[in-house]
Amino acid sequence: MTLAIILFALALGCYLIAVLEDWAVHGRLDPLRPAVSALALLGREQVLPRKSDRLFFEVGPVLLLVAGLLAVAVIPLAPGLIVTDLATGALFLNAALAYVLVALIMAGWGPNGAYAMIGGWRFLGQFVAYAMLIVMTITAVAMRAESLSTTEIVTSQAALWNVFYQPIGFVLFVIAAMGLAWLPPIDLPTGGGDLAGGVEAEYTGARLAVLRLARLVIVLALASATATFYLGGWLGPWLPAWAWTAAKTLAVAAAMLFLGRHLPRLREARYLAVSWKLGIPLALANIILVGVIALVVPI
Amino acid sequence: MNEITQYAVLFSLTLGTVGFVLAIYALARAIGRLRAEPAKDVPATAGALARDPVWVRYHAKYYGYALLFLAFDMEMAFMYPWAVVYREEGLVALLDMGVFLAVLFLGLLYGWSQGALRRQ
Amino acid sequence: MIPELMIALSIGAALFGIGLYGALSQTNLVMIIMGVELVLSAALLNMVAFWRYLHPDVTAAKMYVLIVMAVMAVEMTVGFGIAVARFRSRGSVEMEEARELKG
Amino acid sequence: MNGLTGAREGARAGVAGGLRRMVARAMARDLCAFFVPGMDVARARGLDLDAAGLHRADTPRRANVLLVAGPLPPSLLDAACVAWAQMPRPRAILALGAGEIAPLPGPDVAEDLSQSGLAAGLAALRRAVAAGAFAPEVTDFDAPALAVRVEYTCPMHPEVVSDKPGSCPKCGMDLVEREASAGDHGGHAGADETGGGGRRGHEGHGSDNAPAPSRAYTCPMHPEVVSDKPGSCPKCGMDLVEREASTWDHGRHAGAVETGNGDHRAHEGPGGHDTHDTPAPSGVYTCPMHPEVVSEEPGSCPECGMTLVPKDQAGDHAGQVHAKQQGHGGDSGHGGHGSAPEVPGIEPHFMSMVDMTRDLPASPDGLRMEWIEVPFGPFFPGLPGGLGLTFTLDGDSVAAARAESLVPGVLAPGLPAAELADRLAAQGPLAPAALRELACRALEAAAGAAPPPEWGAARAAALERARIASHLNWLAGLARQVGLVTLERRVAALHQRLRQADAADCARVAPALGALGARVRGTPLLRDRLAGIGQIDGRAAAEAGGPVARAAGHAVDARADDPAYAALGFRVIAGKDTGTGGDAWARLVQRLAEIDQSLDLIARAGAIAEAAHSADLLAELPSDGHAMARVETPRGPSTLHLTLQGGTIAEARLTTPFARLAAQIGPMTAQMELAEALTAVASLDLDPWGARP
Amino acid sequence: MSVAQALFLIFFGAAAVWFGIVVFRTHSMVRSAIALLFSQTAVGAMFLVMQAEFLGVLQIMMMATEMSVMAIFMVMFMMDPGGMGKMDMTHQKRLSLWAGGIGLVAALAVIWGAGWTGPVPPVPGAAEQAAALGRELLGRSMFIFEAAALMILTAMVAATMVAIAPREEDD
Structure with a gap:
């Protein structure tokens, strides 16, 4: 029952994010568009590039979808409304999302096409940039909650949301999350102007539909993770718990989607340099800062 | 719900996802199939027909970062258990991890100073 | 006789054998590192199995697992570092050529 | 409608049929177009895509509509065939004022080239897609550009290529079969003709009269090993792989501007997938000892001081030099060294990696990787349509670049002088007004007649609007x-508003343009993205001319000598006024400043001349004579040399800034990251139209 | 429960071994790296089955990232990374097979000969395990933990020293 409710919420959330993304890209709000596009994609031919690594080509989108879904599985919608409340939920989220990298490498290498391959290896560079930031900011969140369980992370924010408690961590996490979901302006593996589709370039038809769906799930996972880790998850007055989670998740997703439309695509070298030379020292400072605060102020 | 059950749920979620994708593929196949035509299966490169394979030794210019990352990444294996008990252990934990992070950060600084943090 | 322990250990042994074969048979430094990784993961598996089925109360066993993981990472870091250096100076990371074309 | 596939009528036909109808309706609503020849040309030809509600695709894989905006030259039609072939079905062609698009299938909907034509065409296309997306009657698409042709080559002398089997004239070995794209050979033939397109060469090599294509197999490590059967390499024992030659690499040499670190032909795929090795163009000099030193003019080697020798001569020396200069160890079979010498202790058939990598060019960090040649064009999103840009990539950095125009810029002799302006304007969709002005001035100069003075300001205003x-x-x-x-x-909308605006409209758009400039300058991270990218300084910048030169601080502008502009109080804006260096950001700022300046000039002129025909300007057109005119087009100075005979054009030589700018690409992008290199190329604002001699 | 556990152990164990074999059987270098990755993932899944949740998740995550990074080094330094030529890159195959086989047989003999017996003690919950590991880290094993930091530092310094070519201008 729980599973059914959550899967329904997940589907709805993905659809809403698809509407938002379409809005952000094309500047027009059309609630039917994603459904139409998905249906149209199903009817299109699925081209299989020649001399390709068929196995990688097929597994890439599926693995991406699996990774996204497993990440969502540890995010609570409301108390009790969670697929699996793992004791190491935050770490599991990380582990599941690490396979986004694997999937994109497979999708990039598989078709034996130049744009796709460059896109795949670029994402590896992008990963090297964002990975440490995600890990270290989540550590600081776990320090406060004294647990890696996502539900306990939410309850730990009853007094004060983490976005106020550790704002540096919040900013770093959002930037890293946008890199993970390859959202503009950090959409290096698929950048339209650089690679004409990149890792997605050779996917058509139903395979592309799965790839797009997987991407939506990942955006949803990251938006809800941001809401859970930093915005107090289901906590909030008046509305029911699930509504708060949903509202926060959608708000974060909308912010992530619209932000990129007003910024030029980052250069990979710059993203790497900023992440390592500024981001990691800041993340370390964040940990130390949270450590000191946690010892001094018992909230 | 005990832990093993939880893992089983996650495992079946994985299998269910694969099944879902296969169902979508089956649906797409019912609607239409691929028609093999000349040059359709050549990777698309903006109007030019590039028939050469591209699987060659690829020069990843970020390998300096990647090398540091491989080692630096290990840090969080220690950090997560530490974070869980941080508040109960108090100052000892802070100092302990402070030393640990300082040592690692030293490595990062060394790499930085030697030019590992740049496009090679 | 604890069947699960036996299963886990046997799989560890199989991974060890495969890793050993790989480390010895491959000519390329990077592939050799992969073999070593397999051997180390066999060690990890054994440690966890012993912890689980013999002494679940001893947390130090897990500490060893963490250390072995760190060793894997360190081994890869240094190994790839050497690979980069060798490739830069000789244009090859083949061990055959390391033997024959010294200097 | 070019349907998906012959519907399989069977047990599932009922269900699938219902689904198909639904899907077809969805497709009709979800049109996504791939633009040929490019978004920039479509915009310049007056199509407002956002108003039409059309989504655009970055790659043919994503599109279901091929939108042909305006007539295409044959070379681009070939490229359009490739894009069309790569689009998954169901797919449709919407041709707007395209005329004959022959190798492509007939358009599903054809309309005239206008916004209303686009809207009407889209509506018709939606109906057509909804009705016919899964039509059962479908034929395969094939075109000469897609054909694979068998050619024969000598394993030892890859430059020997023949249509027929036989023996090598150099060494007498039997020639072996190999697959190549039909376009290749045509290009070779065409390269010697003036203005020869790849297409002309197709005749005679079409798939119909070529022998049945058969596969060729080659060793990935020893490209000289070519066999017509699968098997293993006699040198190293590896399995042979199937190969096909690349298509465009040699088809377009005519008119190509080749720059970069060394000879681009060196960097074919791994193992030398293509081994046409035409002799280097004459006039290239190299050092006998340092083959990486390549110079356009004779002189001495900067490394050792030896006198440079013409390159073909140097290339003939030996395989060692040859392979090194060609920069591809995979090609070591060119001559130099075969397989590794037998070393005791190494098992037989062991392939030496040292041997493979020895002759590869090293990156700045000393690693010798394989380089691949990747085309970025002619229809690459964000680059001008018709620009054939090829990067030789070392990982994701650019090792060498080659840019060429795929658009012919030829005025056929015998054109009546009265039609010159129209014809020239039609040839350059990106700057028709400037070319029209150029033609008018050339004719005026030929007639020796000064234009009516009251026209001067209005014509200048027209040029400024352009x-x-x-x-x-x-x-x-x-x-x-x-x-x-x-x-x-936002910019595209402003562009549409301004394209045909009169002086009053321009004044009304001016505040919006000013706001746009402020918005662009104030976009966070944009400066970070552009600053330091594509630096062009000093002499190179001065030679490039136009905004590129002015951004770098050179006050070069053909308008400065123009009395009409002097009357309007024109003053050259150069980099020192905008306070930036010669990088992409400086060019952006420079162009924004020029937009403001042009608005000001239009305001002062007070009126904008209508598209003038030379016949309107001159009482009578000259019938004989020679003249030259020079106009500062938006991209820099263009000149037109005109020889008239008996009222027709005997010779017209148009020099656009393209060649000068394209020559900068190689040095400018050397060792840049791919995305940065593409930005740098885009910042030059190349206009390939009308550039090819 | 125990039977299910054993079955899952066998399933993931077989996957780990099979992927391990693929590592050295495939000609494509990227496939090889990804196969090693999935082999390690399967080992991580075995940890989960053995209720070592923290270690299992950690293994699954660490190996995904490290092996992916390994893939790029494979592609940089291996001839023919796409495996299109199907070249043989092994030597002393017989010796290696013998060594691997003997290692396997010896290990199996020890395992099956030793005959571990006894009741399987209960396992603490996953949350306690993580906390216990944290306490271990800050208590008895503190020096091991700090030594690990030094080991990692050494690796970083060593890798930088050998791999990074010095260049004049530095940012």
Whole structure:
């Protein structure tokens, strides 16, 4: 029952994010568009590039979808409304999302096409940039909650949301999350102007539909993770718990989607340099800062 | 719900996802199939027909970062258990991890100073 | 006789054998590192199995697992570092050529 | 409608049929177009894509509509065939004022080239897709550009290529079979003709009269090993792999501007997938000891001081030098060294990696990787349509670059002088007003007649309006390339408003343009993205001319000598006024400043001349004579040399800034990261139209 | 429960071994790296089955990232990374097979000969395990933990020293 409710919420959330993304890209709000596009994609031919690594080509989108879904599985919608409340939920989220990298490498290498391959290896560079930031900011969140369980992370924010408690961590996490979901302006593996589709370039038809769906799930996972880790998850007055989670998740997703439309695509070298030379020292400072605060102020 | 059950749920979620994708593929196949035509299966490169394979030794210019990352990444294996008990252990934990992070950060600084943090 | 322990250990042994074969048979430094990784993961598996089925109360066993993981990472870091250096100076990371074309 | 596939009528036909109808309706609503020849040309030809509600695709894989905006030259039609072939079905062609598009299938919907034509065409296309997306009667698409042709080559002398089997004239070995694209050979033949397109060469090599294509197999490590059967390499024992030659690499040498670190032909795929080895163009000099030293003019080697020798001569020396200069160890079979010498202790058939990598060019960090040649064009999003850009990539950095125009810029002799202006304007869709002005001035000069003085300011205003429109069009393309979707939309809308505006309209648009400039300058991270990219300084910048030169601080502008402009109080804006260096950001700022300046000039002129025909300007057109005219087009000075005979054009030589700018690409992008290199190329604002001699 | 556990152990164990074999059987270098990755993932899944949740998740995550990074080094330094030529890159195959086989047989003999017996003690919950590991880290094993930091530092310094070519201008 729980599973059914959550899967329904997940589907709805993905659809809403698809509407938002379409809005952000094309500047027009059309609630039917994603459904139409998905249906149209199903009817299109699925081209299989020649001399390709068929196995990688097929597994890439599926693995991406699996990774996204497993990440969502540890995010609570409301108390009790969670697929699996793992004791190491935050770490599991990380582990599941690490396979986004694997999937994109497979999708990039598989078709034996130049744009796709460059896109795949670029994402590896992008990963090297964002990975440490995600890990270290989540550590600081776990320090406060004294647990890696996502539900306990939410309850730990009853007094004060983490976005106020550790704002540096919040900013770093959002930037890293946008890199993970390859959202503009950090959409290096698929950048339209650089690679004409990149890792997605050779996917058509139903395979592309799965790839797009997987991407939506990942955006949803990251938006809800941001809401859970930093915005107090289901906590909030008046509305029911699930509504708060949903509202926060959608708000974060909308912010992530619209932000990129007003910024030029980052250069990979710059993203790497900023992440390592500024981001990691800041993340370390964040940990130390949270450590000191946690010892001094018992909230 | 005990832990093993939880893992089983996650495992079946994985299998269910694969099944879902296969169902979508089956649906797409019912609607239409691929028609093999000349040059359709050549990777698309903006109007030019590039028939050469591209699987060659690829020069990843970020390998300096990647090398540091491989080692630096290990840090969080220690950090997560530490974070869980941080508040109960108090100052000892802070100092302990402070030393640990300082040592690692030293490595990062060394790499930085030697030019590992740049496009090679 | 604890069947699960036996299963886990046997799989560890199989991974060890495969890793050993790989480390010895491959000519390329990077592939050799992969073999070593397999051997180390066999060690990890054994440690966890012993912890689980013999002494679940001893947390130090897990500490060893963490250390072995760190060793894997360190081994890869240094190994790839050497690979980069060798490739830069000789244009090859083949061990055959390391033997024959010294200097 | 070019349907998906013959519907399989069977047990599932009922269910699938219902589904198909639903899907077809969805497809009709979800049209996504791939633009040929490019978004910039479509915009310049007056198509407002956002108003039409059309989604655009970055790659043919994503599109279901091929939108042909305006007539295409044959070379681009070939490229369009490739894009069309790569689009998954169901797919449709919408041709807007395209005329005959022969190798492509007939358009599903054809309309005239206008916004209303686009709207009507889309509506018709929606009906057609909804009705016929899964039509059962379908034929395979094939075109000469897609054909694979068998050719024969000598394993030892890859430059020997023949249509027939036989023996090598150099060494007497039997020639072996190999697959190549049909376009290749045509290009070779065409390269010697003036203005020879790849297409002309197709005749005689079409798939119909070529022998049945058969596969060729080659060793990935020893490209000289070529066999017509699968098997293993006699040198190293590896399995042979199937190979096909690349298509365009040699087809377009005519008119190509080749730059970069060394000879681009060196960097074919691994193992030398293509081994046409035409002799280096004459006039290239190299050092016998340092083959990496290549110079356009004779002189001495900067490394050792030896006198440079013509390159073909150096290339003939030996395989060692040859392979090194060619920069591809995979090609070691060119001559130099075969397999590794037998070393005791190494098992037989062991392939030496040292041997493979020894002759590869090293990157700045000392690693010798394999380089691949990747085409970025002619229809690459964010680059001008018709620009054939090929990067030789070392990982994701650019090792060498080659840019060429795929668009012929030929005025056929015998054209009546009265039609010159129209014809020239039609040839350059990105700057028709400037070319028209150029033609008018050339004719006026030939007639020795001064234009009516009252026209001067209005014509200058027309040119300035074209400049603003061109800069806006460029900015829209740049915004697309760096991912600023909202900015692209905004700029494109302004571009449409301004394209045909009169002086009063221009004044009304001016505040919006000013706001746009402020918005662009104030976009966070945009400066970070562009600053330091594509630096061009000093003499190179001065030679490039146009905004590129002015951004770098050179006050070069053909308008400065123009009395009409002097009357308007024109003053050259150069980099020192905008306070930036010669990088992409400086060019952006420069163009924004020029937009403001042009608005000011239009305001002072007070009126904008209608598109003038030379016949309107001159009482009578000259019948004989020779003349030259020079106009500062939005991209820099263009000149037209005109020889008239008996009222027709005997010779017209148009020099556009393209060649000068394209020559900068190689040095400018050397060792840059791919995305940065593409931004740098985009920042030059190349106009390939009308550039090919 | 125990039977299910054993079955899952066998399933994931077989996957780990099979992927391990693929590592050295495939000609494509990227496939090889990804196969190693999935082999390690399967080992991580075995940890989960053995209720070592923290270690299992950690293994699954660490190996995904490290092996992916390994893939790029494979592609940089291996001839023919796409495996299109199907070249043989092994030597002393017989010796290696013998060594691997003997290692396997010896290990199996020890395992099956030793005959571990006894009741399987209960396992603490996953949350306690993580906390216990944290306490271990800050208590008895503190020096091991700090030594690990030094080991990692050494690796970083060593890798930088050998791999990074010095260049004049530095940012």
